Amino acid sequence: MKTLTKIMAVSALSLGLAAPALAQDDPTQVGFIYVGSIGDLGWTYEHDRARLAVEEHFGDAVETSYVENVPEGADAERVLTQMALSGADLIFTTSFGYMDPTNAVAERFPNVRFEHATGYRRDHPNVSTYSARFYEGRAVMGHIAGHMTESNIVGYIASFPIPEVIRGINSAFIHAREVNPDVEFRIVWAYTWFDPAVEADAAQALIDQGADVIMQHTDSTAPMTVLAEAGAIGFGQASDMYQFAPAPRVSAIIDDWAPYYIARTQAVMDGTWESTDTWDGIGPGMVGIGEMTDAIPEEVRASAQAMVEAIAAGDYHPFTGPLNRQDGSAWLAEGEVADDGTLAGMNFYVEGITGDVPN
Amino acid sequence: MxxxxxxxxxxxxxxxxxPVLLAAIGELVVEKTGVLNLGVEGMMITGAVMGFVVAVNTGSPTLGFLAGMASGMALSLIFGVLTQMLLSNQVATGLALTLFGLGLSALLGVGYPGSTPPPVSDPFPAAMAEIPVIGPILFGHSLIIYLSVLLVAAVWYVLGYTKVGLIIRAVGENHDAAHALGYKVIRIRLMAIMFGGACAGLGGAFLSVVRVQNWVDGMTAGAGWIALALVVFASWKPWRALLGAYLFGGVTALQLRLQAAGINIPVEILAMSPYVITIIVLVIMSSDKSRTALNAPAALGKVFHATG
Structure with a gap:
């Protein structure tokens, strides 16, 4: 099936190329490769919504194509090469593991622009990177979780021990502790971005350990089903997951890539595209906060909303001192704000979290 | 602890x-008739997608389970016809069946991820599940779980204490002798293969409709292979298959709880422990060659060609 999708997408690309070659104005070709299926209702689903937004915005001036379920590694390089050969002008590679393939293919196709999500390597002038400050959303979810938990145990389904995930745990924990000094985090590493069976089992294990609020950094809705049965609450991840509102889903962190994708496509059309590194948060709208439902008390909704606005306005940074590392050593002094370099490489827990970061 | x-x-x-237990008990019967079907994973995932699709569209989990069984059975029949009538290699055909099942399920499931299946009602009243200790353990499950244990008991009884069981075992131990006695070797094997397919399909449907309540490409994630390993682990004995399945499930469930309880064991070791333990047990089981050989059906994997 994966191969079939690829063949279909690639042939769609070449057909798309063949027909307009006769026309005067070639439409701009924009390709996307996805790590999951567009029906995951999480990460890939949101990237594909943004792709559709690009199509809608530009109409006939742009043609898009995508390949889903592309494994991170050699397969990605092959798919990217195919896309570049088929005439793509701009290619978005939407997972961290596409970093090396993206740069390798970019070297061979200097006239094609590449945009790699959540990575940091821009080896060639035709590669840009972009990511979202998801930790800003996690701060708000942590604030709500700290208020809402009655057992004072918040469960956290983590995926892989990479900086992005550790940053999210820290951000959520700091803001849960801020409003509830007794709160504890229990973290389960699922070692997957997307495996509904494992995610559901992890959610059940956390509930059995007394957690009544669960946060997830994995992409499926399987934990929501478990939470609904257990009467616990959680938050939509990557996508709104509004079908589980008003509870167990009480709010959500939503990735909104559409404005960025439209702006970058426009830049290619105008000939103004250049290699950049974008890391946007709530302010520019790349991170959205899903509607807070009535399951959250009104005053908590108000304080959470105030935090959203303060972050959006740039008045508040979720990593503001005084903050210590887990071992008690000082990290940020009173009023000091974490720099992007430390955040980008974050590999330690803040003080108060129990357990070790896996290697 | x-x-x-x-x-x-x-x-x-x-x-x-x-899910693993259901697939394993089906495969156990298949192997008892001397057939090695490596397509368990493919039949499970096809059962998972068909069970889910039918449950979502009809609103009836029961129809979903039946559809899961039927689709597993249909897939196994392809294997049966190829290996029993056209005498193709069982190992190669089984592997091909797994690949086919994975691809077919992805195709059938397009558009279904994220759909909500109908709720499955439990056979016992909720009050019984609230009895301390034994309530949640004995009375809090969905029907398929009780069915899986009954199935183990039934397979154990039929194989060990009935004429049908004797015939199944005769076909698996020496198909030429069974044929000489007038038993329809191919027909018996085909029926066992279909039973195995139905069990694997039901296991898959349980996974998608009850346990995860969602459909995702490749969601069985190797459960079919664990089921195959369990049959060897169990030395082709039904109750041991149940023990092995619960042991595997127990380690899986325990490692998540150890993490959630914040017990300081390296997470990487915990995450791979179910698989490591399965491998260790298999190595121990098969180190004693004579005992394994004694239990394995003598005609397992051999091609039967009726002569005369």
Whole structure:
């Protein structure tokens, strides 16, 4: 099936190329490769919504194509090469593991622009990177979780021990502790971005350990089903997951890539595209906060909303001192704000979290 | 084991184990007739997608389970016709069946991820599940879980104590002798293969409709292969298959709870422990060659060609 999708997408690309070659104005070709299926209702689903937004915005001036379920590694390089050969002008590679393939293919196709999500390597002038400050959303979810938990145990389904995930745990924990000094985090590493069976089992294990609020950094809705049965609450991840509102889903962190994708496509059309590194948060709208439902008390909704606005306005940074590392050593002094370099490489827990970061 | 509640652990391990157990008990019967079907994974995932699609569209989990069984059976019939009538190689055909099942399921499931299946009602009233200790363990499950245990008992009884069981075993031990006695070797094997397909399909449907309540490409994630390993682990004995499945499910459920309880064991070791333990047990089981050989059906994997 994966191969079939690829063949279909690639042939769609070449057909798309063949027909307009006769026309005067070639439409701009924009390709996307996805790590999951567009029906995951999480990460890939949101990237594909943004792709559709690009199509809608530009109409006939742009043609898009995508390949889903592309494994991170050699397969990605092959798919990217195919896309570049088929005439793509701009290619978005939407997972961290596409970093090396993206740069390798970019070297061979200097006239094609590449945009790699959540990575940091821009080896060639035709590669840009972009990511979202998801930790800003996690701060708000942590604030709500700290208020809402009655057992004072918040469960956290983590995926892989990479900086992005550790940053999210820290951000959520700091803001849960801020409003509830007794709160504890229990973290389960699922070692997957997307495996509904494992995610559901992890959610059940956390509930059995007394957690009544669960946060997830994995992409499926399987934990929501478990939470609904257990009467616990959680938050939509990557996508709104509004079908589980008003509870167990009480709010959500939503990735909104559409404005960025439209702006970058426009830049290619105008000939103004250049290699950049974008890391946007709530302010520019790349991170959205899903509607807070009535399951959250009104005053908590108000304080959470105030935090959203303060972050959006740039008045508040979720990593503001005084903050210590887990071992008690000082990290940020009173009023000091974490720099992007430390955040980008974050590999330690803040003080108060129990357990070790896996290697 | 501080901080881990044994009751919720047992409840969780039973749920985690059931898809694997169903597939394993089906494969056990197939292998008892001397046929090695490596397509369990493919039949499970096809059962998972068909069970889910039918349950979502009809609103009836029962129809979903039946559809899962039927689709597993249909897939196994392809294997049966190829290996029993056209005498193709069982190992190669079984592997091809797994690949086919994975591809077919992805195709059939397009558009279904994220759909909500109908809720499955439990056979016992909720009040019974609230009895301390034994309530949640004995009375809190969905019907398929009780069915899986009954199925183990039935297979154990039929194989060991009935004429049908004797015939199945005769076909698996020496198909030429069984043929000489007038038993229809191919027909018996085909029926066993279809039974195995139905069990694997039901296991898959349980996974998608009850345990995860969602459909995702490749969601069985190797459960079919674990089922195959369990049959060897069980030395082709039904109750041992149940024990093995619960052991595997138990380690899976336990490792998540150890993490959730914050017990300081390296996470990487915990995450791979179910698979490591399965491998270790298999190595121990097969180190004693004479005993394994004694239990394995003598005609396992051999091609039967009726002569005369």
């Amino acid at each position: 501080m901080g881990i509640d044994p009751i919720t652990l047992i409840v969780a391990l039973i749920t985690v184990s059931t």
